Ligand SMILES: Cc1ncc(C[n+]2csc(CCOP(=O)(O)OP(=O)(O)O)c2C)c(N)n1
Ligand SMILES: CC(=O)[C@@H](O)[C@H](O)COP(=O)(O)O
């Protein structure tokens with residue numbers, strides 16, 4: 001019988017055709033499937049285990065793709081994939097396999113691919129407006145948003161707009177599991193908590209179940225008639241203030257693991273004909289004991305794990321993060337003014353040890369990178385030195401705050417960008433590849449790209465000593481490398497290798513490695529030396545603005561090669577070339593980096609290969625360029 005129901009589901013119509021009595025069994029099969037598959041590939045196990053019944057109900061009540069389903073962040077869309085005909089999870093998040101997020105290339109049922117949180121309600125608002133203007137007003141737009149994503153400011157900008165379109169068929173499903181990674185913070189979380197823990201919720205649950213058990217379909221009709229349509233949408237007597245005051249109808253809270261209860265709530269929202277919030281209570285990691293018992297994050301995003309124990313199969317994937325975690329605590333001990341800010345990712349960015357030692361000096365602001373940056377400027381004004389630790393890709397949305405609130409005000413704020421460069425398996429939206437090109441234009445900002453543990457620790461110490469400008473320290477998701485010692489320090493630029501040529505006339509090549517690409521630069525240096533060239537390999541460490549010593553070194557060579565894991569357009573190499581030109585230096589600069597494109601999901605190593613950023617490819621291209629010259 002195993003997986004028999006699931007194997008019969010190829011389209012949402014198949015889900016709708018199943019009798020209600022089989023839905024619990026379907027949910028059970030889906031959970032078994034998810035644990036089995038995701039333990040082998042890694043992925044967002046906990047969030048998906050929590051939305052099994054909710055997703056079944058969504059596909060039974062609404063008719064995708066005629067009705068549009070939008071998943072905020074999209075990390076909880078595995079069940080949606082299963083119910084829309086995608087069962088091959090063998091290569092989930094791997095090259096040519098299924099994306100870990102919705103993907104338009106995969107299915108007409110997928111709409112939003114951007115896995116940066118808190119955008120779904122704006123998408124839904126836009127789609128509903130388009131439906132209205134283009135004569136599709138009878139279609140529904142349904143946005144599923146987590147309680148964590150609801151802490152993002154953009155979600156509230158959207159709600160404000162959604163409330164205005166009282167005739168638009170827009171349903172906002174709040175998937176409230178009480179957590180982002182860790183428990184969700186702030187006033188909103190408290191409000192949701194009040195809603196979920198009121199006596200009323202418990203009463204409604206048991207009342208609903210009793211009614212259903214007793215009366216079957218007629219009972220359900222009576223329930224709908226009693227509470228139905230616009231009046232009944234007010235549902236139970238609860239402190240609904242927040243949403244109602246915004247002008248949005250509210251249904252709930254609903255037990256998100258009672259599929260029939262969720263269906264009923266969704267049908268009533270569907271019948272309403274205007275914007276409705278459906279508040280669904282779910283449990284992250286539901287049905288998988290290791291996830292349910294995990295206090296840290298309920299298996300939010302796992303690597304390969306043992307399916308029975310939930311224990312990781314491979315050693316820790318986050319060596320760079322651990323070094324940051326350790327050094328920031330050391331800094332915190334000698335600098336009481338240093339405080340830390342996280343946007344709902346305390347554990348993943350490595351701030352948990354700092355929080356344990358200095359609980360009053362760490363602030364989780366929710367998924368609110370913009371607020372993180374500007375409140376950091378405020379803290380700096382007040383005499384603190386904030387360290388804002390975020391993933392590189394998520395700083396994108398706080399660019400204006402970094403520019404206008406931090407840099408313009410010369411605030412001493414340090415941004416620590418984890419997962420910088422190519423991250424790979426999370427796809428286009430997660431590569432931390434935009435940061436250097438984006439931040440290079442911020443006046444006064446200094447950015448370090450350490451190459452190993454030693455330089456990461458040093459960069460952090462140097463960064464928190466700057467009190468009149470933003471500083472940035474960025475490092476990758478790849479494995480931490482062995483220490484790469486410097487031969488010499490030339491005014492802040494580390495010289496890592498010198499290869500003299502036998503021929504005194506040999507051309508002199510400067511190879512500049514940036515951060516995680518320094519190892520590659522050293523290999524390129526050796527390979528070029530083997531071609532008879534005189535090579536110097538350097539690491540500027542503080543790569544932006546371009547150090548004067550580096551510009552001078554460029555002038556001392558016949559050809560310069562820069563290698564970075566950031567955007568090649570407008571990145572470090574582009575700025576090296578520009579500075580050199582400004583100084584009248586004519587040495588050609590050959591820049592290697594990531595092209596201006598959205599990269600498909602694949603492993604980091606595969607992407608490095610596809611982008612021709614291996615030492616062999618780069619050496620070949622440099623030799624070709626020199627031969628042409
Ligand atoms: C702008 C942004 N910041 C941070 C993240 C990282 N992130 C991914 S999922 C997540 C937690 C989301 O919580 P919630 O919306 O409640 O969904 P759940 O995982 O609980 O289902 C975070 C912080 C992100 N995707 N986007
Ligand atoms: C959806 C999201 O933004 C995060 O959950 C992310 O997928 C985690 O990535 P890491 O595995 O690199 O921490």
Ligand SMILES: [Mg+2]
Pocket residue numbers: 146147148149175176177178179180
């Ligand atoms: Mg949540």
